[in-house]
Amino acid sequence: MESIGWGILATGKIAHEFARDLALVPGARLAAVGSRRPESARAFADQHGAAAAYGSYAELVADPTVDVVYIATPHALHLDNARLCFEAGKHVLCEKPLALDTAAAAEMGRLAGEHDRFLMEAMWMACHPVIRELRERLGSGELGAPRQLHAELGSRVDAGPDDRMFDPALGASALLDIGIYPLTFAQLMLGPVERLTATADLSDRGIDLDIAIAGRYPGGALATMTASITSYSSRRAEIGTSTGRIDLDDFHHPAKAVFTPYAEGEGSWVVEPGEPVEILGAEPIIGQGYGNEIAEVGRCLREGLRESPLVPHEQTLALMRQMDELRAQVGVSFS
Numbered sequence: 001m002e003s004i005g006w007g008i009l010a011t012g013k014i015a016h017e018f019a020r021d022l023a024l025v026p027g028a029r030l031a032a033v034g035s036r037r038p039e040s041a042r043a044f045a046d047q048h049g050a051a052a053a054y055g056s057y058a059e060l061v062a063d064p065t066v067d068v069v070y071i072a073t074p075h076a077l078h079l080d081n082a083r084l085c086f087e088a089g090k091h092v093l094c095e096k097p098l099a100l101d102t103a104a105a106a107e108m109g110r111l112a113g114e115h116d117r118f119l120m121e122a123m124w125m126a127c128h129p130v131i132r133e134l135r136e137r138l139g140s141g142e143l144g145a146p147r148q149l150h151a152e153l154g155s156r157v158d159a160g161p162d163d164r165m166f167d168p169a170l171g172a173s174a175l176l177d178i179g180i181y182p183l184t185f186a187q188l189m190l191g192p193v194e195r196l197t198a199t200a201d202l203s204d205r206g207i208d209l210d211i212a213i214a215g216r217y218p219g220g221a222l223a224t225m226t227a228s229i230t231s232y233s234s235r236r237a238e239i240g241t242s243t244g245r246i247d248l249d250d251f252h253h254p255a256k257a258v259f260t261p262y263a264e265g266e267g268s269w270v271v272e273p274g275e276p277v278e279i280l281g282a283e284p285i286i287g288q289g290y291g292n293e294i295a296e297v298g299r300c301l302r303e304g305l306r307e308s309p310l311v312p313h314e315q316t317l318a319l320m321r322q323m324d325e326l327r328a329q330v331g332v333s334f335s
């Protein structure tokens, strides 16, 4: 595969962001876009330079120049969209969350296996150079043992009741849309979760608008995480370790992480911070960071892999199980 032909399925907000980053990735070309609305496909293709524009998803997946399809529809539709792609012989990168629940995500994995196709959740955070570097250095022990993590993400959403952000039929949920990021960050930095507890505020249609989560991770590390679609958060993350503190001003789009070591205590409660150390990625951030996941999919396809080691199916399923459990605790159900 000299260059990878991408098809973009749906022309909503994130599809535009993705297309902008795709143009920056060597060896990736935008082969086609598909939309329920032909005029939207045409406008998207003109804006981003797609070679073909289709007024249906079925036509998109039938295009022989498309190697891999990026699914950018609301979560409730991901499974059906992925099935369409696999049955047409396409590989799939599917937006997060992979599906509404673990059962649907597992079914998607089963379909990928049955058709021998690549499948990856678009959890671009796990492909982000700064996050990868921080994870590696934390795992090596050089930054001390992680004990406390806090991550918060939220932004007020102004949209009508039919928008996917508020419509339960489309999988609306602050947890599924936003909370998946602090949960993933904690999982990447601390390891597989042992216990999660949540409290939430629900809309009158029964979706979670705000959620606060506490988690326990291996070795007794603890995390507090929040997600909101009604308020603006700092987007910060902090990890307190046995030898210092790690700060990310925006863990969702980090330019860097900063480790501040603390000197050995000398019998005083006041411990002076040492010189901060910047942690940058080993590779450049491509565009907004979606480019790094696009490059990772290209690498996997060229190597004939069916899943990415950066976002393995089991990691995606582990997060889906966590979100199923949290939704049960706060009383949110899609059925």
Ligand SMILES: NC(=O)c1ccc[n+]([C@@H]2O[C@H](COP(=O)([O-])OP(=O)(O)OC[C@H]3O[C@@H](n4cnc5c(N)ncnc54)[C@H](OP(=O)(O)O)[C@@H]3O)[C@@H](O)[C@H]2O)c1
Residues within 6 Å of the ligand: 009, 010, 011, 012, 013, 014, 015, 034, 035, 036, 037, 040, 041, 072, 073, 074, 075, 077, 095, 096, 097, 122, 124, 164, 170, 176, 177
């Ligand atoms: N990775 C990230 O940073 C990130 C950021 C935001 C969202 N996301 C994820 O990406 C997905 C899409 O989010 P978005 O914000 O781009 O949503 P959006 O702006 O509402 O766009 C969704 C698109 O899906 C298509 N669609 C098909 N059936 C639909 C239906 N019944 N109702 C509404 N839209 C339908 C439409 O495209 P056509 O009309 O062209 O077919 C629509 O434009 C979600 O799963 C979300 O969690 C990821």
